[in-house]
Amino acid sequence: MDRLRSLSTWTVLVAYSLLVLVPLYLMFVSSMKTTQEIYAAPLALPSRLTLDNFVNAWQRAHFSTYFINSAIVTVSSVVLTLLVSLPASYAMSRYRMRWLAVVLVFFLLGLMLPVRLGVVRLFLLMRDLGQLDTLTGLIMIYVGVRIPFAIFVLANFMRTIPREMEEAARIDGANDVQILRYVIAPLVSPAIAIVGIFTAIAVWNDFFFPLIFVFSDENKTIPLGLATFIGQYQSDWGALFAGLTISALPLMFVYLLTSRQIRSGISTGAVR
Amino acid sequence: MSRKTRTPIAIAFIAPAFLVYTLAVIYPLVSTLWSSFFSWQGIVSGDFVGLANFNRLFGNVYLGTVLAAFWHNVYWFVGIMVIQNVGALLIAYLLFTRRRQLGSFTSGMFQSIFFLPAILSPVLVGALWRLLLAPTGPLDSLLVALHIANGPVPFLGDPTIALPILISVDAWNWLGFPLLVYLAGFNDIPPEIIEAATLDGAGSWRILRSIGLPLIVPALGTITILTFIGAFNQFDTVYIMEGLQGSPNYSTDVLGTFFYRLAFGTMTNAGVTDIGVALAVATLLLIFLSAGTVIGLRLVMRRIVQF
Numbered sequence: 001m002d003r004l005r006s007l008s009t010w011t012v013l014v015a016y017s018l019l020v021l022v023p024l025y026l027m028f029v030s031s032m033k034t035t036q037e038i039y040a041a042p043l044a045l046p047s048r049l050t051l052d053n054f055v056n057a058w059q060r061a062h063f064s065t066y067f068i069n070s071a072i073v074t075v076s077s078v079v080l081t082l083l084v085s086l087p088a089s090y091a092m093s094r095y096r097m098r099w100l101a102v103v104l105v106f107f108l109l110g111l112m113l114p115v116r117l118g119v120v121r122l123f124l125l126m127r128d129l130g131q132l133d134t135l136t137g138l139i140m141i142y143v144g145v146r147i148p149f150a151i152f153v154l155a156n157f158m159r160t161i162p163r164e165m166e167e168a169a170r171i172d173g174a175n176d177v178q179i180l181r182y183v184i185a186p187l188v189s190p191a192i193a194i195v196g197i198f199t200a201i202a203v204w205n206d207f208f209f210p211l212i213f214v215f216s217d218e219n220k221t222i223p224l225g226l227a228t229f230i231g232q233y234q235s236d237w238g239a240l241f242a243g244l245t246i247s248a249l250p251l252m253f254v255y256l257l258t259s260r261q262i263r264s265g266i267s268t269g270a271v272r
Numbered sequence: 273m274s275r276k277t278r279t280p281i282a283i284a285f286i287a288p289a290f291l292v293y294t295l296a297v298i299y300p301l302v303s304t305l306w307s308s309f310f311s312w313q314g315i316v317s318g319d320f321v322g323l324a325n326f327n328r329l330f331g332n333v334y335l336g337t338v339l340a341a342f343w344h345n346v347y348w349f350v351g352i353m354v355i356q357n358v359g360a361l362l363i364a365y366l367l368f369t370r371r372r373q374l375g376s377f378t379s380g381m382f383q384s385i386f387f388l389p390a391i392l393s394p395v396l397v398g399a400l401w402r403l404l405l406a407p408t409g410p411l412d413s414l415l416v417a418l419h420i421a422n423g424p425v426p427f428l429g430d431p432t433i434a435l436p437i438l439i440s441v442d443a444w445n446w447l448g449f450p451l452l453v454y455l456a457g458f459n460d461i462p463p464e465i466i467e468a469a470t471l472d473g474a475g476s477w478r479i480l481r482s483i484g485l486p487l488i489v490p491a492l493g494t495i496t497i498l499t500f501i502g503a504f505n506q507f508d509t510v511y512i513m514e515g516l517q518g519s520p521n522y523s524t525d526v527l528g529t530f531f532y533r534l535a536f537g538t539m540t541n542a543g544v545t546d547i548g549v550a551l552a553v554a555t556l557l558l559i560f561l562s563a564g565t566v567i568g569l570r571l572v573m574r575r576i577v578q579f
Contacts (some may be wrong), residue, residue: 009370017385042410087285095282115553117299120535144296176281205393223395230399255391259384267456
């Protein structure tokens with residue numbers, strides 16, 4: 001009986017693992033095959049190792065440009081989000097003024113708000129600010145959209161730090177900026193890591209805002225470039241799968257390094 | 273330091289985040305509500321027209337489309353609740369009850385695999401499945417090779433199955449997220465409670481029903497609310513797999529794609545837009561989602577079991 005139960009446990013777990021992994025396996029192997037090979041034997045390994053598809057996607061389909069744009073936008077958004085959210089979270093979790101609680105609720109409202117519904121007015125705002133079709137415009141939007149999550153995680157975490165630590169620093173003559181920089185920030189580094197990882201994934205993956213705010217090829221990020229690409233290269237399947245692989249690889253790599261933090265971020269309630 | 277001298281520091285610390293957040297999130301949403309009561313010529317706003325935009329939304333031109341799109345969103349919500357969230361719950365409970373047999377390394381490995389698609393963008397996942405499901409694509413050739421099908425299967429071109437397939441792809445994308453949240457909920461249950469129930473002779477189904485589910489109500493509630501918001505904001509998967517018109521024949525059209533067509537136009541209609549009606553859609557959806565979220569939160573609060 002027990003053996004039967006453990007057999008069925010393994011069957012379920014392995015079956016769902018295959019459902020997750022086989023499509024991704026198909027993406028990887030197909031990116032190294034010719035279109036004819038993909039049609040003829042989808043599950044088979046490529047007959048010879050070639051990176052032609054990747055060269056096609058990277059150069060002719062501008063994936064090098066999309067990649068650089070996505071990197072610039074993601075890194076800037078993560079850094080700026082943390083830079084503005086850290087002091088705000090510090091003030092709201094540490095100072096004892098009553099209006100701060102109201103401001104915190106105002107920020108946390110953004111966790112549930114369907115931001116996309118304001119996109120028409122956001123479009124007009126960005127036009128007036130001269131930020132249509134620019135990477136800086138995208139970065140500004142992402143920082144604004146990601147602030148509630150950052151403050152939620154950071155402020156929660158800061159509340160658990162004993163006050164004695166900063167009071168000691170204060171007696172030594174440190175001011176608030178120094179306390180935040182040298183006492184609080186190092187102590188909340190796990191929370192900073194969680195905010196950084198989740199913000200990076202969300203920004204790297206976002207499609208909606210580039211679709212609306214970016215028009216020219218040289219400013220497209222990877223998801224928008226991918227959507228354009230799949231429309232234009234209908235028949236070149238090898239190149240399409242190579243484009244998908246290029247988009248997926250950086251995230252898979254990050255995931256390989258951080259899957260433990262991601263899992264603990266979700267299970268400790270940071271993301272819930 | 274006294275409270276008074278701290279105020280300027282607090283303001284300086286909060287101001288940058290406050291400014292960017294207000295500009296990028298709050299101002300657009302609030303002005304969307306406000307400007308849905310004005311007439312729009314292209315992207316130029318005109319006079320106050322009261323409910324005229326809302327009347328046009330529910331007039332002959334749009335009513336059929338908006339209702340169909342709304343029901344597709346409802347269908348999406350129900351579909352994700354059933355396929356993704358129930359699936360995630362069962363797998364999470366399996367990992368929880370068998371945690372000793374599996375060991376933390378094996379269990380962690382399965383969790384990492386199951387969560388993997390959730391780090392990929394809906395655009396990437398949608399594009400991947402669009403290729404895999406194409407007529408004469410990999411899945412089709414597999415079905416033909418196994419003699420299950422004998423020719424090209426139009427997975428995404430058949431209006432009766434296109435929407436369920438899109439919902440399944442969305443579930444494939446995100447199942448790992450509720451799974452980890454539910455598993456964390458189960459792990460928070462004090463082991464004594466479950467041991468006591470086991471000693472009383474309760475089987476694992478009985479424990480799930482009488483102890484597991486009541487004690488993870490906060491997790492169930494959070495996931496349900498997030499699913500609700502996500503389902504009614506659905507756009508990416510439909511766009512990448514079926515295009516802005518929700519092909520075939522609007523059978524996968526959702527409020528997100530409908531709103532986009534009104535606000536920004538499509539290639540085929542030469543960019544003709546109707547901003548006033550688009551803002552009316554956004555306003556109603558914003559009210560609907562806020563009301564749903566508040567009601568959901570209250571229901572969850574009432575059912576939370578403390579121990």
